[in-house]
Amino acid sequence: MADHNDPNAVNHIFSDIDYSPADLYDLFGWPVEDGRKVVFALTLASAPSAGVLDPDLLYRLLLTSHPRVAWPDAREFNADSVLGYFEAVKQKYLGELKTAEIRVTVKTPGSVLMRFLGFPCGEFSAEVNVNTVAPITAPDGHAIKAFVGGRDDGFFNDLTGFFRSINYAPQFYHVPHTMMEARELPIPKTLLELEGNDLFNYRDDMPEWGYTQPDGNTPKLDLPPGPWTWSGDRFKKDANGNFRFVYSGRDCRAGQNCNAIVLEIPHSLITPNTAENRLVNAWGESWVLKAAHKVESIPDDPSWLAQPWKVVREKELDGELQRYKLVDTDGQPFADAALSEREDDRQLGANNFWLGPHFIKRLAHLGWGFGPSISALGLKCSFDHDDSPVSVYKTYDHVVAAFPRVAKTLFQKLNMPDDSWNPKGLNIPLRRPFEIFVPNVCAVDMDTSGTWPFGRRLEDQVATRFLSLFLDMEAEWNGRKYHVDLLGDQALWDSAPIFPRTPPNPLKNDKVFLDNFPYLAEPWPQTW
Amino acid sequence: MVAASANEPAPRPVAFRGFKEDLEHAQSEVARLATRLSRQPCDLQGRVRLLYRMFHRASLSGRMTYFEEMDAELRNVLRDFGPKEDICLLKVNLDFRFHRLHEVRRDMEMAPMLASRVEGKVLLADLDMQEGRYRDAQLALESLIAKSPTWDILARLAHWKGKLGEFSEADGLYREAEDELTAKQMLSYAWLEVQRGLLAFNSGNYADAWSHYHRADSSYPGHWYTAEHMAELLAAEERFDEALVMLREVVERTDKPELCHALAEMYVCAGRQDIAETWFNRALTAYQESARRGDVHYFHHLADYYGGAMEEPAEALVWARRDIELRSNFSTQTALAWALYRNGKLAESMDFIRLALTSGVRDAAILSTAAELFEASGDMAASRQYTAAALKLNPLHRRFRMHH
Numbered sequence: 001m002a003d004h005n006d007p008n009a010v011n012h013i014f015s016d017i018d019y020s021p022a023d024l025y026d027l028f029g030w031p032v033e034d035g036r037k038v039v040f041a042l043t044l045a046s047a048p049s050a051g052v053l054d055p056d057l058l059y060r061l062l063l064t065s066h067p068r069v070a071w072p073d074a075r076e077f078n079a080d081s082v083l084g085y086f087e088a089v090k091q092k093y094l095g096e097l098k099t100a101e102i103r104v105t106v107k108t109p110g111s112v113l114m115r116f117l118g119f120p121c122g123e124f125s126a127e128v129n130v131n132t133v134a135p136i137t138a139p140d141g142h143a144i145k146a147f148v149g150g151r152d153d154g155f156f157n158d159l160t161g162f163f164r165s166i167n168y169a170p171q172f173y174h175v176p177h178t179m180m181e182a183r184e185l186p187i188p189k190t191l192l193e194l195e196g197n198d199l200f201n202y203r204d205d206m207p208e209w210g211y212t213q214p215d216g217n218t219p220k221l222d223l224p225p226g227p228w229t230w231s232g233d234r235f236k237k238d239a240n241g242n243f244r245f246v247y248s249g250r251d252c253r254a255g256q257n258c259n260a261i262v263l264e265i266p267h268s269l270i271t272p273n274t275a276e277n278r279l280v281n282a283w284g285e286s287w288v289l290k291a292a293h294k295v296e297s298i299p300d301d302p303s304w305l306a307q308p309w310k311v312v313r314e315k316e317l318d319g320e321l322q323r324y325k326l327v328d329t330d331g332q333p334f335a336d337a338a339l340s341e342r343e344d345d346r347q348l349g350a351n352n353f354w355l356g357p358h359f360i361k362r363l364a365h366l367g368w369g370f371g372p373s374i375s376a377l378g379l380k381c382s383f384d385h386d387d388s389p390v391s392v393y394k395t396y397d398h399v400v401a402a403f404p405r406v407a408k409t410l411f412q413k414l415n416m417p418d419d420s421w422n423p424k425g426l427n428i429p430l431r432r433p434f435e436i437f438v439p440n441v442c443a444v445d446m447d448t449s450g451t452w453p454f455g456r457r458l459e460d461q462v463a464t465r466f467l468s469l470f471l472d473m474e475a476e477w478n479g480r481k482y483h484v485d486l487l488g489d490q491a492l493w494d495s496a497p498i499f500p501r502t503p504p505n506p507l508k509n510d511k512v513f514l515d516n517f518p519y520l521a522e523p524w525p526q527t528w
Numbered sequence: 529m530v531a532a533s534a535n536e537p538a539p540r541p542v543a544f545r546g547f548k549e550d551l552e553h554a555q556s557e558v559a560r561l562a563t564r565l566s567r568q569p570c571d572l573q574g575r576v577r578l579l580y581r582m583f584h585r586a587s588l589s590g591r592m593t594y595f596e597e598m599d600a601e602l603r604n605v606l607r608d609f610g611p612k613e614d615i616c617l618l619k620v621n622l623d624f625r626f627h628r629l630h631e632v633r634r635d636m637e638m639a640p641m642l643a644s645r646v647e648g649k650v651l652l653a654d655l656d657m658q659e660g661r662y663r664d665a666q667l668a669l670e671s672l673i674a675k676s677p678t679w680d681i682l683a684r685l686a687h688w689k690g691k692l693g694e695f696s697e698a699d700g701l702y703r704e705a706e707d708e709l710t711a712k713q714m715l716s717y718a719w720l721e722v723q724r725g726l727l728a729f730n731s732g733n734y735a736d737a738w739s740h741y742h743r744a745d746s747s748y749p750g751h752w753y754t755a756e757h758m759a760e761l762l763a764a765e766e767r768f769d770e771a772l773v774m775l776r777e778v779v780e781r782t783d784k785p786e787l788c789h790a791l792a793e794m795y796v797c798a799g800r801q802d803i804a805e806t807w808f809n810r811a812l813t814a815y816q817e818s819a820r821r822g823d824v825h826y827f828h829h830l831a832d833y834y835g836g837a838m839e840e841p842a843e844a845l846v847w848a849r850r851d852i853e854l855r856s857n858f859s860t861q862t863a864l865a866w867a868l869y870r871n872g873k874l875a876e877s878m879d880f881i882r883l884a885l886t887s888g889v890r891d892a893a894i895l896s897t898a899a900e901l902f903e904a905s906g907d908m909a910a911s912r913q914y915t916a917a918a919l920k921l922n923p924l925h926r927r928f929r930m931h932h
Contacts, residue, residue: 020712056711174573176614178645222572222609291709291717295747325710 021047021054022286022327025258026155029282029442030450030457036274037266038444041458041520042284042330043153043258050150050257050523051131055106056294058287058324059261063100065271065280068428068445069435077411079403082434083357100270103320104148104261112148120272133517138269145264147518153258154520156509157463160210161247164200165191165370172200172210173223182223187230188391189369191467192376192498193244195236199228202244212252234390235376242497243376247504254510255524262518267446274446281441283331287324331440333452333462357399359437360410363469364402367409368394370470377496380475380482382409410434412473414453415483421451428454433469452484458513458520463505464488546749547588550715554585575605576614583618588715590752590782598622611638613645620651626825629658629854646672650681657688660857662887679705679713683720690727691858693890693921699727718748722757726932729761730892732924737761752778756787756930759794763928768798771928779807785814786829790930796837797928808837827851831863832931841870858884862894869901878905892918892925 023045031038042061048054100118107113107127114136115125121140128134131149138144163171167185175182185199193201203209212218236244261284271277367383369391374381376389384405385392396402413430422428424447431453436443444455452460465484475482477492486492493501511521561578565571579602586594599622605615616639623631632655635642642648649672656665669685686701702724709717725740741761744754756778762771772794779787792807812833815826828851835844848867852860861884868877881901884894899914918925 174576174612176612176617178613178617178642178647180645217571217574220573289711290707291711291713291747292706294711294714295717295743327710 019045019047020327021045021057021259022288023047024284024286024328024330025153026333026456027282027284027330027442028154028456028458029280029444030455031267031444031446031448032264035267035446037264038270038280038446038450039262039264039517039519040282040442041154041260041262041518043151043155043260043520044286046150046153046257046259046523050259050526052109052150053106053112053130053148053259056289057106058289058320059104060285060287061102061104061261061263061282062285063102063265063270063280063282064098065267065274065277067276068278077407079360079399082360082403082410083399085434086357086438102261102263114146114148116144119269121269140269142266142269144266144269145262145517147260147262149259150257150523151260151262151518151520152509152511152523153253153256154458154509154513155253155258156251156461156506157253158247158250158505159252160212160250161245161504162463164210164246165189166366167200169199169223169228171218172220174220175223179223182226182228185228186393187228188393189366190235190391191246191370191373191504192391193236193246194230194232194391195234196232197230197236199224199230200246201236211250214255230393232390235373237497238499240499242499245498245500245502245504247502248500249502249504249506251506251510255526257523257526258520260518260520262520264517278446280444280446281439282444283329283441285326285330286328287321288327289324293323329440331442332437333456334466359434360399360406361396361402363409363433364406365395367406367470368392370467374470377498379477380472381470382412382472383470384408408472409469414468415473415481416451417483417485421449421454422447423449459508461485461488461503461505461507464503467504545714547751548749551585551588554581554588557581558585569608572609572612575609576612576618579605579615579618583622590784592783595622595626613639613642616642617647620648624651624654626823627658627827627854628824629655646676646678650684653684658855658857660855660861660887662688662857677704677708679708679716679720682708683723686723690723690730691891692888695727695731699724702727714748715751718744718751718754721747722754725757725761729757729764729929730922730925732922734761734765734924752781756932760790760928760930763794763797764924766927768794772798785811785818785826786931788814789829789833793837793930794928804837808833824850824854827854828860828863829931831867835863835867835870841867845871858887858889858891858894862897865901866897869904874901874905877901890917890921892922893929895921896925 021044025043025045026041028041028043029038040061040063042059044059098118100116100120103115103117104112111127111129113125114128115123116138117123119138121138121142124139126134126136126146128136128146128148132147134146136144136146160171162168166189167187169175169182169185173182187197187199188194206219206221208219209221210218238244267274267280270280364383368385368388371381371383371385372388372391375385375387384407410433413432414436415430416422419425426447428445428447436453442456443453444450448454449457451457452462452465456462464487467487468482468484471482471486473482477486488503488505488507490501490503493503509521513519513521558578558581561574561581565574565578568574579598582594582598582601586598602615602619602622606619609615616635619638620632620635620642623629623635632651636648636652643652649668653665653668653672656662656668666685666688669681669688672681673685682701682705686698686705689695689698689701702720706717706720709720721740721744725737725744728734728736728740738761741754741758745751745758748754755774759771759775759778762768762774772791775787775791775794779791788807789811792804792811795801795804795807811829815830815833818826819830827847830847831844831851833844834840834842834847838844845864845867848860848864852864854860861880865877865880865884868874868880878901881898885898895914895918899911899918902908902914903911
């Protein structure tokens, strides 16, 4: 018996998850030149280093352009109608939808091959030197700008605060990778610290707890044995009667780099009918070369009998993609991080229609946590939490039960802080959460400024805007309707009974964005 | 900017990182973490990371000294931090590797939730297999695959199918496992290719075996594990000069006693009994030292050693009995049956070979042993049947082969 031939002989690095070039960070997208062109910036982990791309990776930026959908205001929204919407999206993305694509692979250590597939003018390609802005001319004369290389990471966010708000233990504790149940601990999610929550409340003796340090290490504690519960009944208040914010406003990505694929593309290259097709939807994907295809040989085909589902799926891919495995997708910020519980098998990019019901349940779960926090601050909440005085830990098995709670959050129009998002003053409907997150795409409205949720501009504080989903957009503060940037308004926090008095996330990036292409700032002088 | 056809596959620079680079990286990672942790010994996460890196280094190099260092550090971490689940998981893996099955059970009990995890279930299936609960093992693996067909579980089931003589199905599962791997897992890919090569080798298909071994070597260059199997194949093809050079180099790199043993047997087959003696002695010294320390890892090798070239059946019986006390499966049962037979205990021997055969095992070496035992017992019909079955499985099964 060959008793040493167990796969554990090689499967021995499961404790360490290396920094992966397949990890997509963000997808930014906004119109330029009065809506005649669109910029997309796909950012990813700077591995092996900023400005150097991994030759085993393939990146895709998928694009589709179509008309804006106007939801009739009078329409009655209910569980059936939203599930019907998800089904319609599914039919669209599985059916007639044709996408254009920009595919990027490493050609030499100093260059990438950028291929443009499925565009109306035909398919073409260009070799682009990394870390350099490259002009590309399409066969029909369209001018494209491209940049692939190292940049400052344009994401500015109090990630630790976010993880604290959702009780994400691995940021604060040593959590063995086997203990999947100890990722999000089963206590109420919250924006305000809970009285007696020893698991996540700020510790004076460990101010850097959960914050990743410049050397890459994160101060953590040993995970208590559990059960991980919270039995309190109120938010924590200090001697002055102030709540303690779980956020600090700190930029946890400050001083860190990414690799980026940035493109400026004429709208008319994507669709010949730019007048009608005012939306450009995009999502990014990372694929890693399969092991069998790294070897210079013809690998075996998976057999129909052994794995028919895989054969069917792979038949839909072109010859090149069949040699790769899809690893990560990116469309909307927080579609994965907040709404998918960080489960890899749910990172499906645009094709997340089947997760619609899950989103509703997850949003309701978050609502029971964040909603009472918002109400405690004296703000009106879109989530129906029965006026609960404190955050509640609640999960749902069925959409039907979750839906009434979350209906307003899902369907309310998200007000914008001013009219700058709509520079032409057109009759463009405000967007609603359910259509923002399903499908999981960055949907750029070419008649707007492209600020989130009409796209995503670099300067948008999307993490704070995401929290605004739980604000009741019909309410007013200081004589103005609530809007997506309300929680980023320092004046609001100055008057709130809270400490620290800060917006949850930083208001701007640590490096100034560039005024011109590729817009993301130069990388920091380090390899991390 | 260069215009080109879009259908042209992207040219890819192929940069193969192989054994040498990985081992250097593992060494430097261990050194780096050890230095940092000497200043921060209370950093649990860092200590666990170091342990996993040490395990990686030991597995990669095959060197027992690295395993021993890692074992010592593992005990320190357990003492300092208690039975955390990931530490226990690592200990289970380590104990499994060295056949310390009683320890495996204790490790699992230290972290009770581990048995409910996928990683724990996989190891329990391995334990079932080692202890002869084949059906339970197979069902557990199939159930895990139905939920999540990860490459390592597919490979385990493939190994089991291979032992049942279902070579085609086994190869299909290995292929499926390969399809789960990316270019970042070339070590695992090469390992799977070696398993496929071994399947071909065990069915006498040397051309296919070469094809897989070459693919393993080109996908993960310089690994002694691939070279070990190539050396075996060379010897089976009676290309002893090449085989000896290759295996000797592997021995020098790994210092594994079982490979010294294999080298000695190879020298015997090559007609160099004079040189073989040195290597037999080297292997025996290491086996005995290990046993003196209380380790159980080499019991089966000791049974093989004394029952094979040394022709000391009484000693072989001692070690075969000690091995089967640890784990009763078709492999240890066959070894014990053979040792009993060589000690004139034919009736008891027949009990054990029958027990081994009831497992459904379809391994040419085991069937061939059964044929000899049935012949000795006078059951010529059964002997002929097993002889024919062994030949059908592998017409070349009497050629040189190693105990991996």
